[in-house]
Amino acid sequence: MLNIEIDGKPLEVEHGSTIIDAADAAGIAIPRFCYHKKLSVAANCRMCLVQVEKFNKPLPACATPVADGMKIYTRSKAAVEAQQSVMEFLLINHPLDCPICDQGGECDLQDIAVAYGASGSRYTEEKRVVFNKNIGPLVSTDMTRCIQCTRCVRFLKEVGGMQELGMVGRGEHAEITAYVDQSVNSELSGNIIDLCPVGALTSKPFRYSARSWELTRRSSIAPHDGLGSHIEVHVKDHKVMRVLPREKESINECWLSDRDRFSYEGLNSPDRLKVPMIKHNGQWQETDWKTALEFAAGQLKDITKQYGGDALGVLVSPNSTMEEGYLIKQLSEGLGCGNVDYRLRQTDFRLDGKRTGTPWMGCNIQEIEELDRILLIGSNIRNEHPLLAQRIRKAVANGAELCIVSPLDNDPLMDVAHKVIVRPNDMVNVLGQILKAMSGLQKLSLCLPPTLNTLLEEIKVRPNTQKIAECLAGISEELILIAPKVGIFLGNMALSDPRFTEMYSMAEAIGGITGAKGGILPPAANSTGMHLMGVMPSATGMHARAMIEVPRKAYLLLNIEPELDCQHAALATDAMAKAECVIALTAYKSAALENADILLPIAPFTETSGTFMSMEGRVQSFQAVTRPLGECRPAWKVLRVLANTLGLNGFDYNSSEEVKNKIFHGEKPSALVWRSLNNNLKELVEIQINIKKEGLQRIGEVPQYESDPIVRRSPPLQKTKYNIRPMARMHADQLTELGLQDGDLVVAYQDKGSALLKVRLDNHVAKGCVRVAAAHPLTAGLGDLMGDITIEKASTEHAALYEKQLTEMA
Amino acid sequence: MAEQTTKMATRKSSSAKKAARPVVMTDLTGQTLVTLRTLNEKNPASLATYEKLGGYAQLKRLVTEKIKAPEIINQVKVSNLRGRGGAGFPTGLKWSFMPRYYDGTKYLVCNTDEGEPGTFKDRDIIRYNPHQLIEGMAIAAYTLGARVGYNYIHGEIWQDYEIFEAALAEAREAGYLGENLFGSNFSFDLYAVHGYGAYICGEETALIESIEGKKGQPRFKPPFPASYGVFGKPTNVNNTESYASIPWIMQHGGQAFADLGVPNSGGSKLFSVSGHVEKPGNYEIRMGTPFKELLEMAGGIWKGRQLKAVIPGGPSTAVMPARAIENATMDYDGLSKAGSSLGAGSMIVMDDTTCMVKTLKRLSYFFYEESCGQCTPCREGTGWVYRIIERIVDGKGKMEDLDLLTDLSNNISGRTICALGDAAATPVLSFIKHFRPEFEYYIQHGKSMVDGK
Ligand SMILES: Cc1cc2nc3c(=O)[nH]c(=O)nc-3n(C[C@H](O)[C@H](O)[C@H](O)COP(=O)(O)O)c2cc1C
Ligand code: SF4
Ligand code: SF4
Ligand code: FES
DSSP: OEEEEETTEEEEEOTTOBHHHHHHHTTOOOOOSSOOTTSOOOOOSOTTEEEETTOSSOEETTTOBOOTTOEEESSSHHHHHHHHHHHHHHHHTSOOOGGGOTTTTSOHHHHHHHHHSOSSOOOOSOOOOOOOOOOOSSEEEOGGGOOOOOHHHHIIIIISSSOOEEEESSGGGOEEEESTTOOOOOTTTTHHHHHOSSTTEEETTTTTSOOGGGOEEEEEEOOSSTTOOEEEEEEETTEEEEEEEOOBTTTTBTOOOHHHHHGGGGTTOTTBOOSOEEEETTEEEEOOHHHHHHHHHHHHHHHHHHHOGGGEEEEEOTTSOHHHHHHHHHHHHHTTOOOEESOTTOOOOTTTTTBSSBOOOSSOTGGGGGOSEEEEESOOHHHHOHHHHHHHHHHHHTTOEEEEEESBOOOOSSOOSEEEEOOHHHHHHHHHHHHHHHHHHHTOOOOOOHHHHHHHHHOOOOHHHHHHHHHHHTBOSSOBOSSOOEEEEEOHHHHTSTTHHHHHHHHHHHHHHHTOEEEEOOOSTTHHHHHHTTOSOOTTOOOHHHHHHSOOSEEEEESOOHHHHSSOHHHHHHHHHHOSEEEEEESBOOGGGTTOSEEEEBOOGGGSOEEEEOTTOOEEEEOOSSOOSTTOBOHHHHHHHHHHHTTOSSOOOSSHHHHHHHHTTTSOHHHHHHHHBOOOBSSOOOOOOOOOOSSEEEEOOOOGGGSSTTGGGOHHHHHSTTOOOOOEEEOHHHHHHHTOOTTOEEEEEETTEEEEEEEEEOTTBOTTEEEOOOSSGGGTTOOOTTSEEEEEEOOHHHHHHHHHHHHHHO | OHHHHHHHHHHHHHHHHHHSOOOOBOOTTOOOOSTTTTTTSSSTTSHHHHHHTTTTHHHHHHHHTTOOHHHHHHHHHHTTOBOTTTTOOBHHHHHHTSOSSOSSOOEEEEEEOOOSTTOOHHHHHHHHOHHHHHHHHHHHHHHHTOSEEEEEEOTTOHHHHHHHHHHHHHHHHTTSSBSSGGGSSOOBEEEEEEOOOOGGGGSHHHHHHHHTTSOOOOOOSSSOTTTSOGGGSOEEEEEHHHHHHHHHHHHHOHHHHHHHSBTTBOSEEEEEEEESBSSOEEEEEETTEEHHHHHHHTTSBGGGOOEEEEESSOTTSOOEEHHHHTTOEESHHHHHHTTSOOTTOEEEEEETTOOHHHHHHHHHHHHHHHOOSOSHHHHHHHHHHHHHHHHHHTTOOOTHHHHHHHHHHHHHTTSSSSTHHHHHHHHHHHHHHHHHHHHHHHHHHSSOTTTOO
16 A cells, blocks of 8 residues: 555555546546546546646646655646646637537536636637548447547447547547448447547437436346346436446446447337237227236136146246246246246257256356456357457456357457357367366366266367367466366357257366356346246246247237247247237237237336346346336236236235245345356256267357347347348358359248348358348248258249348338 | 648658758767768678678677676766767666566667658668667667567658668678577567658657557557567667667777767767758767857858857757857757757757748647647647747737747647657747747738848
8 A cells, every 4th residue: 555645635545556546536536538447548638637746747647656655736736727728728629519519418528628627718720620420320420529538449449349440640630530431330339429528429319319407317227138237217208318327347337238228219119019909800909908908818718728728838038027027927827837938049948957046157247357268158249248248358358268169250359269160069079079178188087977978988189179178277378377267158059059958068067177167148138037937837838949839729928029039930930820819918019929919018128117137146126217108017017917807816916026025035135046046957967969960050140139129129229230131141161062152042941931041151150050140030931040951042033032022121 | 641741741851851961070170980980981881891890899799708788788878878869868777777587578679760850860870871770789689688679760761761671681691680699599680660751650659659550659658668668568769879879889888988978978979960051961079069160060151141040959959049059069968058958969050031930830830740649738739839820920910929829838848648749849939938029020010020021
């Protein structure tokens, strides 16, 4: 600790801190523009100049480390003169037309100018004008307002992982710009809006729609990935106007992914279902709640009475709340139905009954930064959990080594130490190789099931897999780490794979040897919560996949669009079409619900209260930030009244809090969570290592802006480059083998279904695979996300059909 | 676009430099040349010439006799050699800042980026005596444990760059650069880097950024290059003339070098004399030589006119009216006592037909155009200052402008990331201080007091 003095106040500060750190900790205000605690120090704005004893010129507080005995004056004549002069310089070329600037009212320059600026200007020369740049559908630019602080540049480079903005030109001609004709494509790009201290970068969707002081700010939790990021929702006249991050160091720090920031535009979509609807003779009719609920209850009763509870299938979105999950589970039980599931994009359920608890990520989000070695299995991490990717990027910047086993070679925008890119079928073998190499390194005799031991004997360890094993063991080119902190995580592609059980078991075995932390990366906001609530089939019940494979007489859908949210789109559509009755609790009236019979309008997360449990087991409740649109009702209420109408007992909740209390038995949630989270298996399962070698495999990734009904309806997100139409993406060698070329039209067949797709050369795809995005109407005829697929060149009739499809979609 | 126009504009000024054909000579007494000792030979830049004059003998001696680094650094300290790039920082002291034990590559960088108007001495070193620079750098590399070196050469000098590349090839061929020199375990690779002509790339940390392939923008210091330089590794940066002095110091000893000059300013120094003199060019003279003597060597004021003012060390040093410089001596203390500084030794001489208002306009334009734009006071201030002076020259000046100019310059100075801010303020402050009536006249009459235009 060092002893210093700021403005006469004696302080004890940590060695290595800067003057601005010390002042911030002591609550002494120093003005600043370029400094940001999460970015490297640029010291270019010079606004933070302070006087330091024994120095003949003012020093920038943001870049000056404290020394023992230092005496600092932030308000002395010399300091204030320096600050005022910098303020004057900053303002000479600034437009000073705050009334027409979108940042007005929440602008650092405006605020600091009030405190440090003069009332008039001595500048009478001509002002500089800088042309605006179009950097994409999310961020709007007003470059004449830019004060060249380079926060945006540093953010994209250091946090986003790729320098997408830079300063070109010198002196007064210096301008912030993107690469020629390029937009800013980072999935974290919205953060530069928050970082920009002036109105140079503002939100394109929000721009000019409200003034900051007209907005009511309410706290909530982001609902699109497993992180549980803290958000602040800004509301005007009961409408969500924008979403900003709420600082939470241990989860989202001060950032937010673009998906969580801009999805709100989907809340105001014209697709919103505002009144209950019933289909009569193939025609949709609006109705009132009472009629709708009575009709729905009647249908449920009739069908379960006639065919048994088993005839009903209940499919639940993992983005729904714990309360909703709990109630729908109770309701199903009340109807004698054990077919309930939230794992809509899973196909391998062999681990059911073998788990000792709720699977989770196996460590805290913040701990990722401290890992020395990270193995990602089947995860396109930037697509799945953008902010988690950012944490891993930090770990890598701190010296961690990242290894990847995946069918996709997407650039994670950080250094990858070792990677093996293979067909999903071969991933199990690769993990087996790592395990075998590992046991060789550690000279361990593994306690593995005999069949696995025999299987491992057959496996040949390849050099690059050997490297991964060595890396995880702590051996690398430069030095040997004794007992490195290892994290092993399975992502969405692994979770959707028909051999998830094998991958999971291998990962667990490797983790056992390395003493790794880790687990699965639950894809949705409440995946872990749904598992904890037991929103899964009863011992005799059917899982999500079985429910659509063997069609049910009736379905109860919570917050899903079956063909877009299920593992097997074609089966899902088919099952819905065949059912006698489909009851959908939904916020949207969508084409994907054409086969439904009753639509009950429920409130999206902004219009209801509830609880999510995040990937790290954090139980976070939130309140409604606006009132429900039209006749929408919170889903927990709808489920409660539906249960009441069905005459079921035990549904007399008056608030979501009461449901929550029931769930946690009035205990602190952490107590239950602590008892429940567990990635261990009761027993190892028999596994197969060498699987079918021939044939093409589909990699059916869900693009991040197609992941759930809300984001699918956010126009700005849909305009980003991530939202390009699904194509059949293949490696160059694969194209040669099939005699295809980039741009060709092909028919992709899976099971009985097919899709017409354009071919795209994509060397990031493993050979033997076709990457065809899911959750899109164009691929709704296809099957398993990670399954066998065949590709054929399209005929001329197909070409005409394709054109027709395109016009229809437009 | 902006970059390109700047380059073209400076191109023009560089051909102006060429017109001022350097007459290089020793001082009036015929003292031995230090950094240009091959000059009077037939093929001054060739290896054979340099070897004939004892070149590379010092490098060989130090390496083969395994002379210890502290001993070499001590000689450099004794020599009183101060950095010739402008700041005058004692070279021996700078060398002692390099971390002795470091697990990784250390770098050596030579600054041949001279881009300040009126500065053209380093160019003559690489043109006429490149091997002495190479030897100097190799000795520094041996002393400081640097494995790799770069010589960053100004973007607008092509022929000289090629001469230096040729010298590098010769030195590599002859075994003065490369691996295990003279059979020892000392290895040193040296490369030339050709810049693009930005003045700011002469600032050592901007130069380092530029070597790394980035836009040349100064870094905030600390950390200094000695701890965080090229690619984040410990790096020693010196000026061309500084390195080129080293072989002489090693040959004759630090004391002999110190004795060439005066206390606090060791050795001889190259002065680039330009402006209104009969014989503009580079003059290598002993430190402490009277100004009058240097002026005489340069043939005196041209066309029989009178001396009006001198910028003694380049535009970043304060202008001196004739009376202030006339009795000064050309060394660090001498010039600082007389109210300016030695800078890089770029002496710009102005006769009595010079309009100081228009001269200042040109100088301010230079700094305005060359500011890297990174930090607020320099980016905004240099443009503001230039526009005011431009307005004055256009006949639209106001009396308050003079105080405003002074105030703005004081607000730039000392508040920026690098010294370009101070450099931009110095001419404004010193011109107005010494020639205020000329500015007032211009504002009142809308035309120059000197040329009436
Ligand atoms: C704007 C600016 C331009 C500079 N240009 C040069 C230059 O062209 N050549 C040079 O040697 N030093 C230049 N310097 C000084 C260097 O930063 C550095 O101090 C010098 O290269 C160190 O070498 P020395 O100690 O041998 O003088 C410049 C400094 C500034 C602030
Ligand atoms: S655009 Fe904003 S954040 Fe970026 S440099 Fe300019 S003022 Fe700073
Ligand atoms: S003082 Fe000028 S040149 Fe130096 S860093 Fe700042 S803006 Fe760039
Ligand atoms: S905040 Fe310190 S220089 Fe910008």
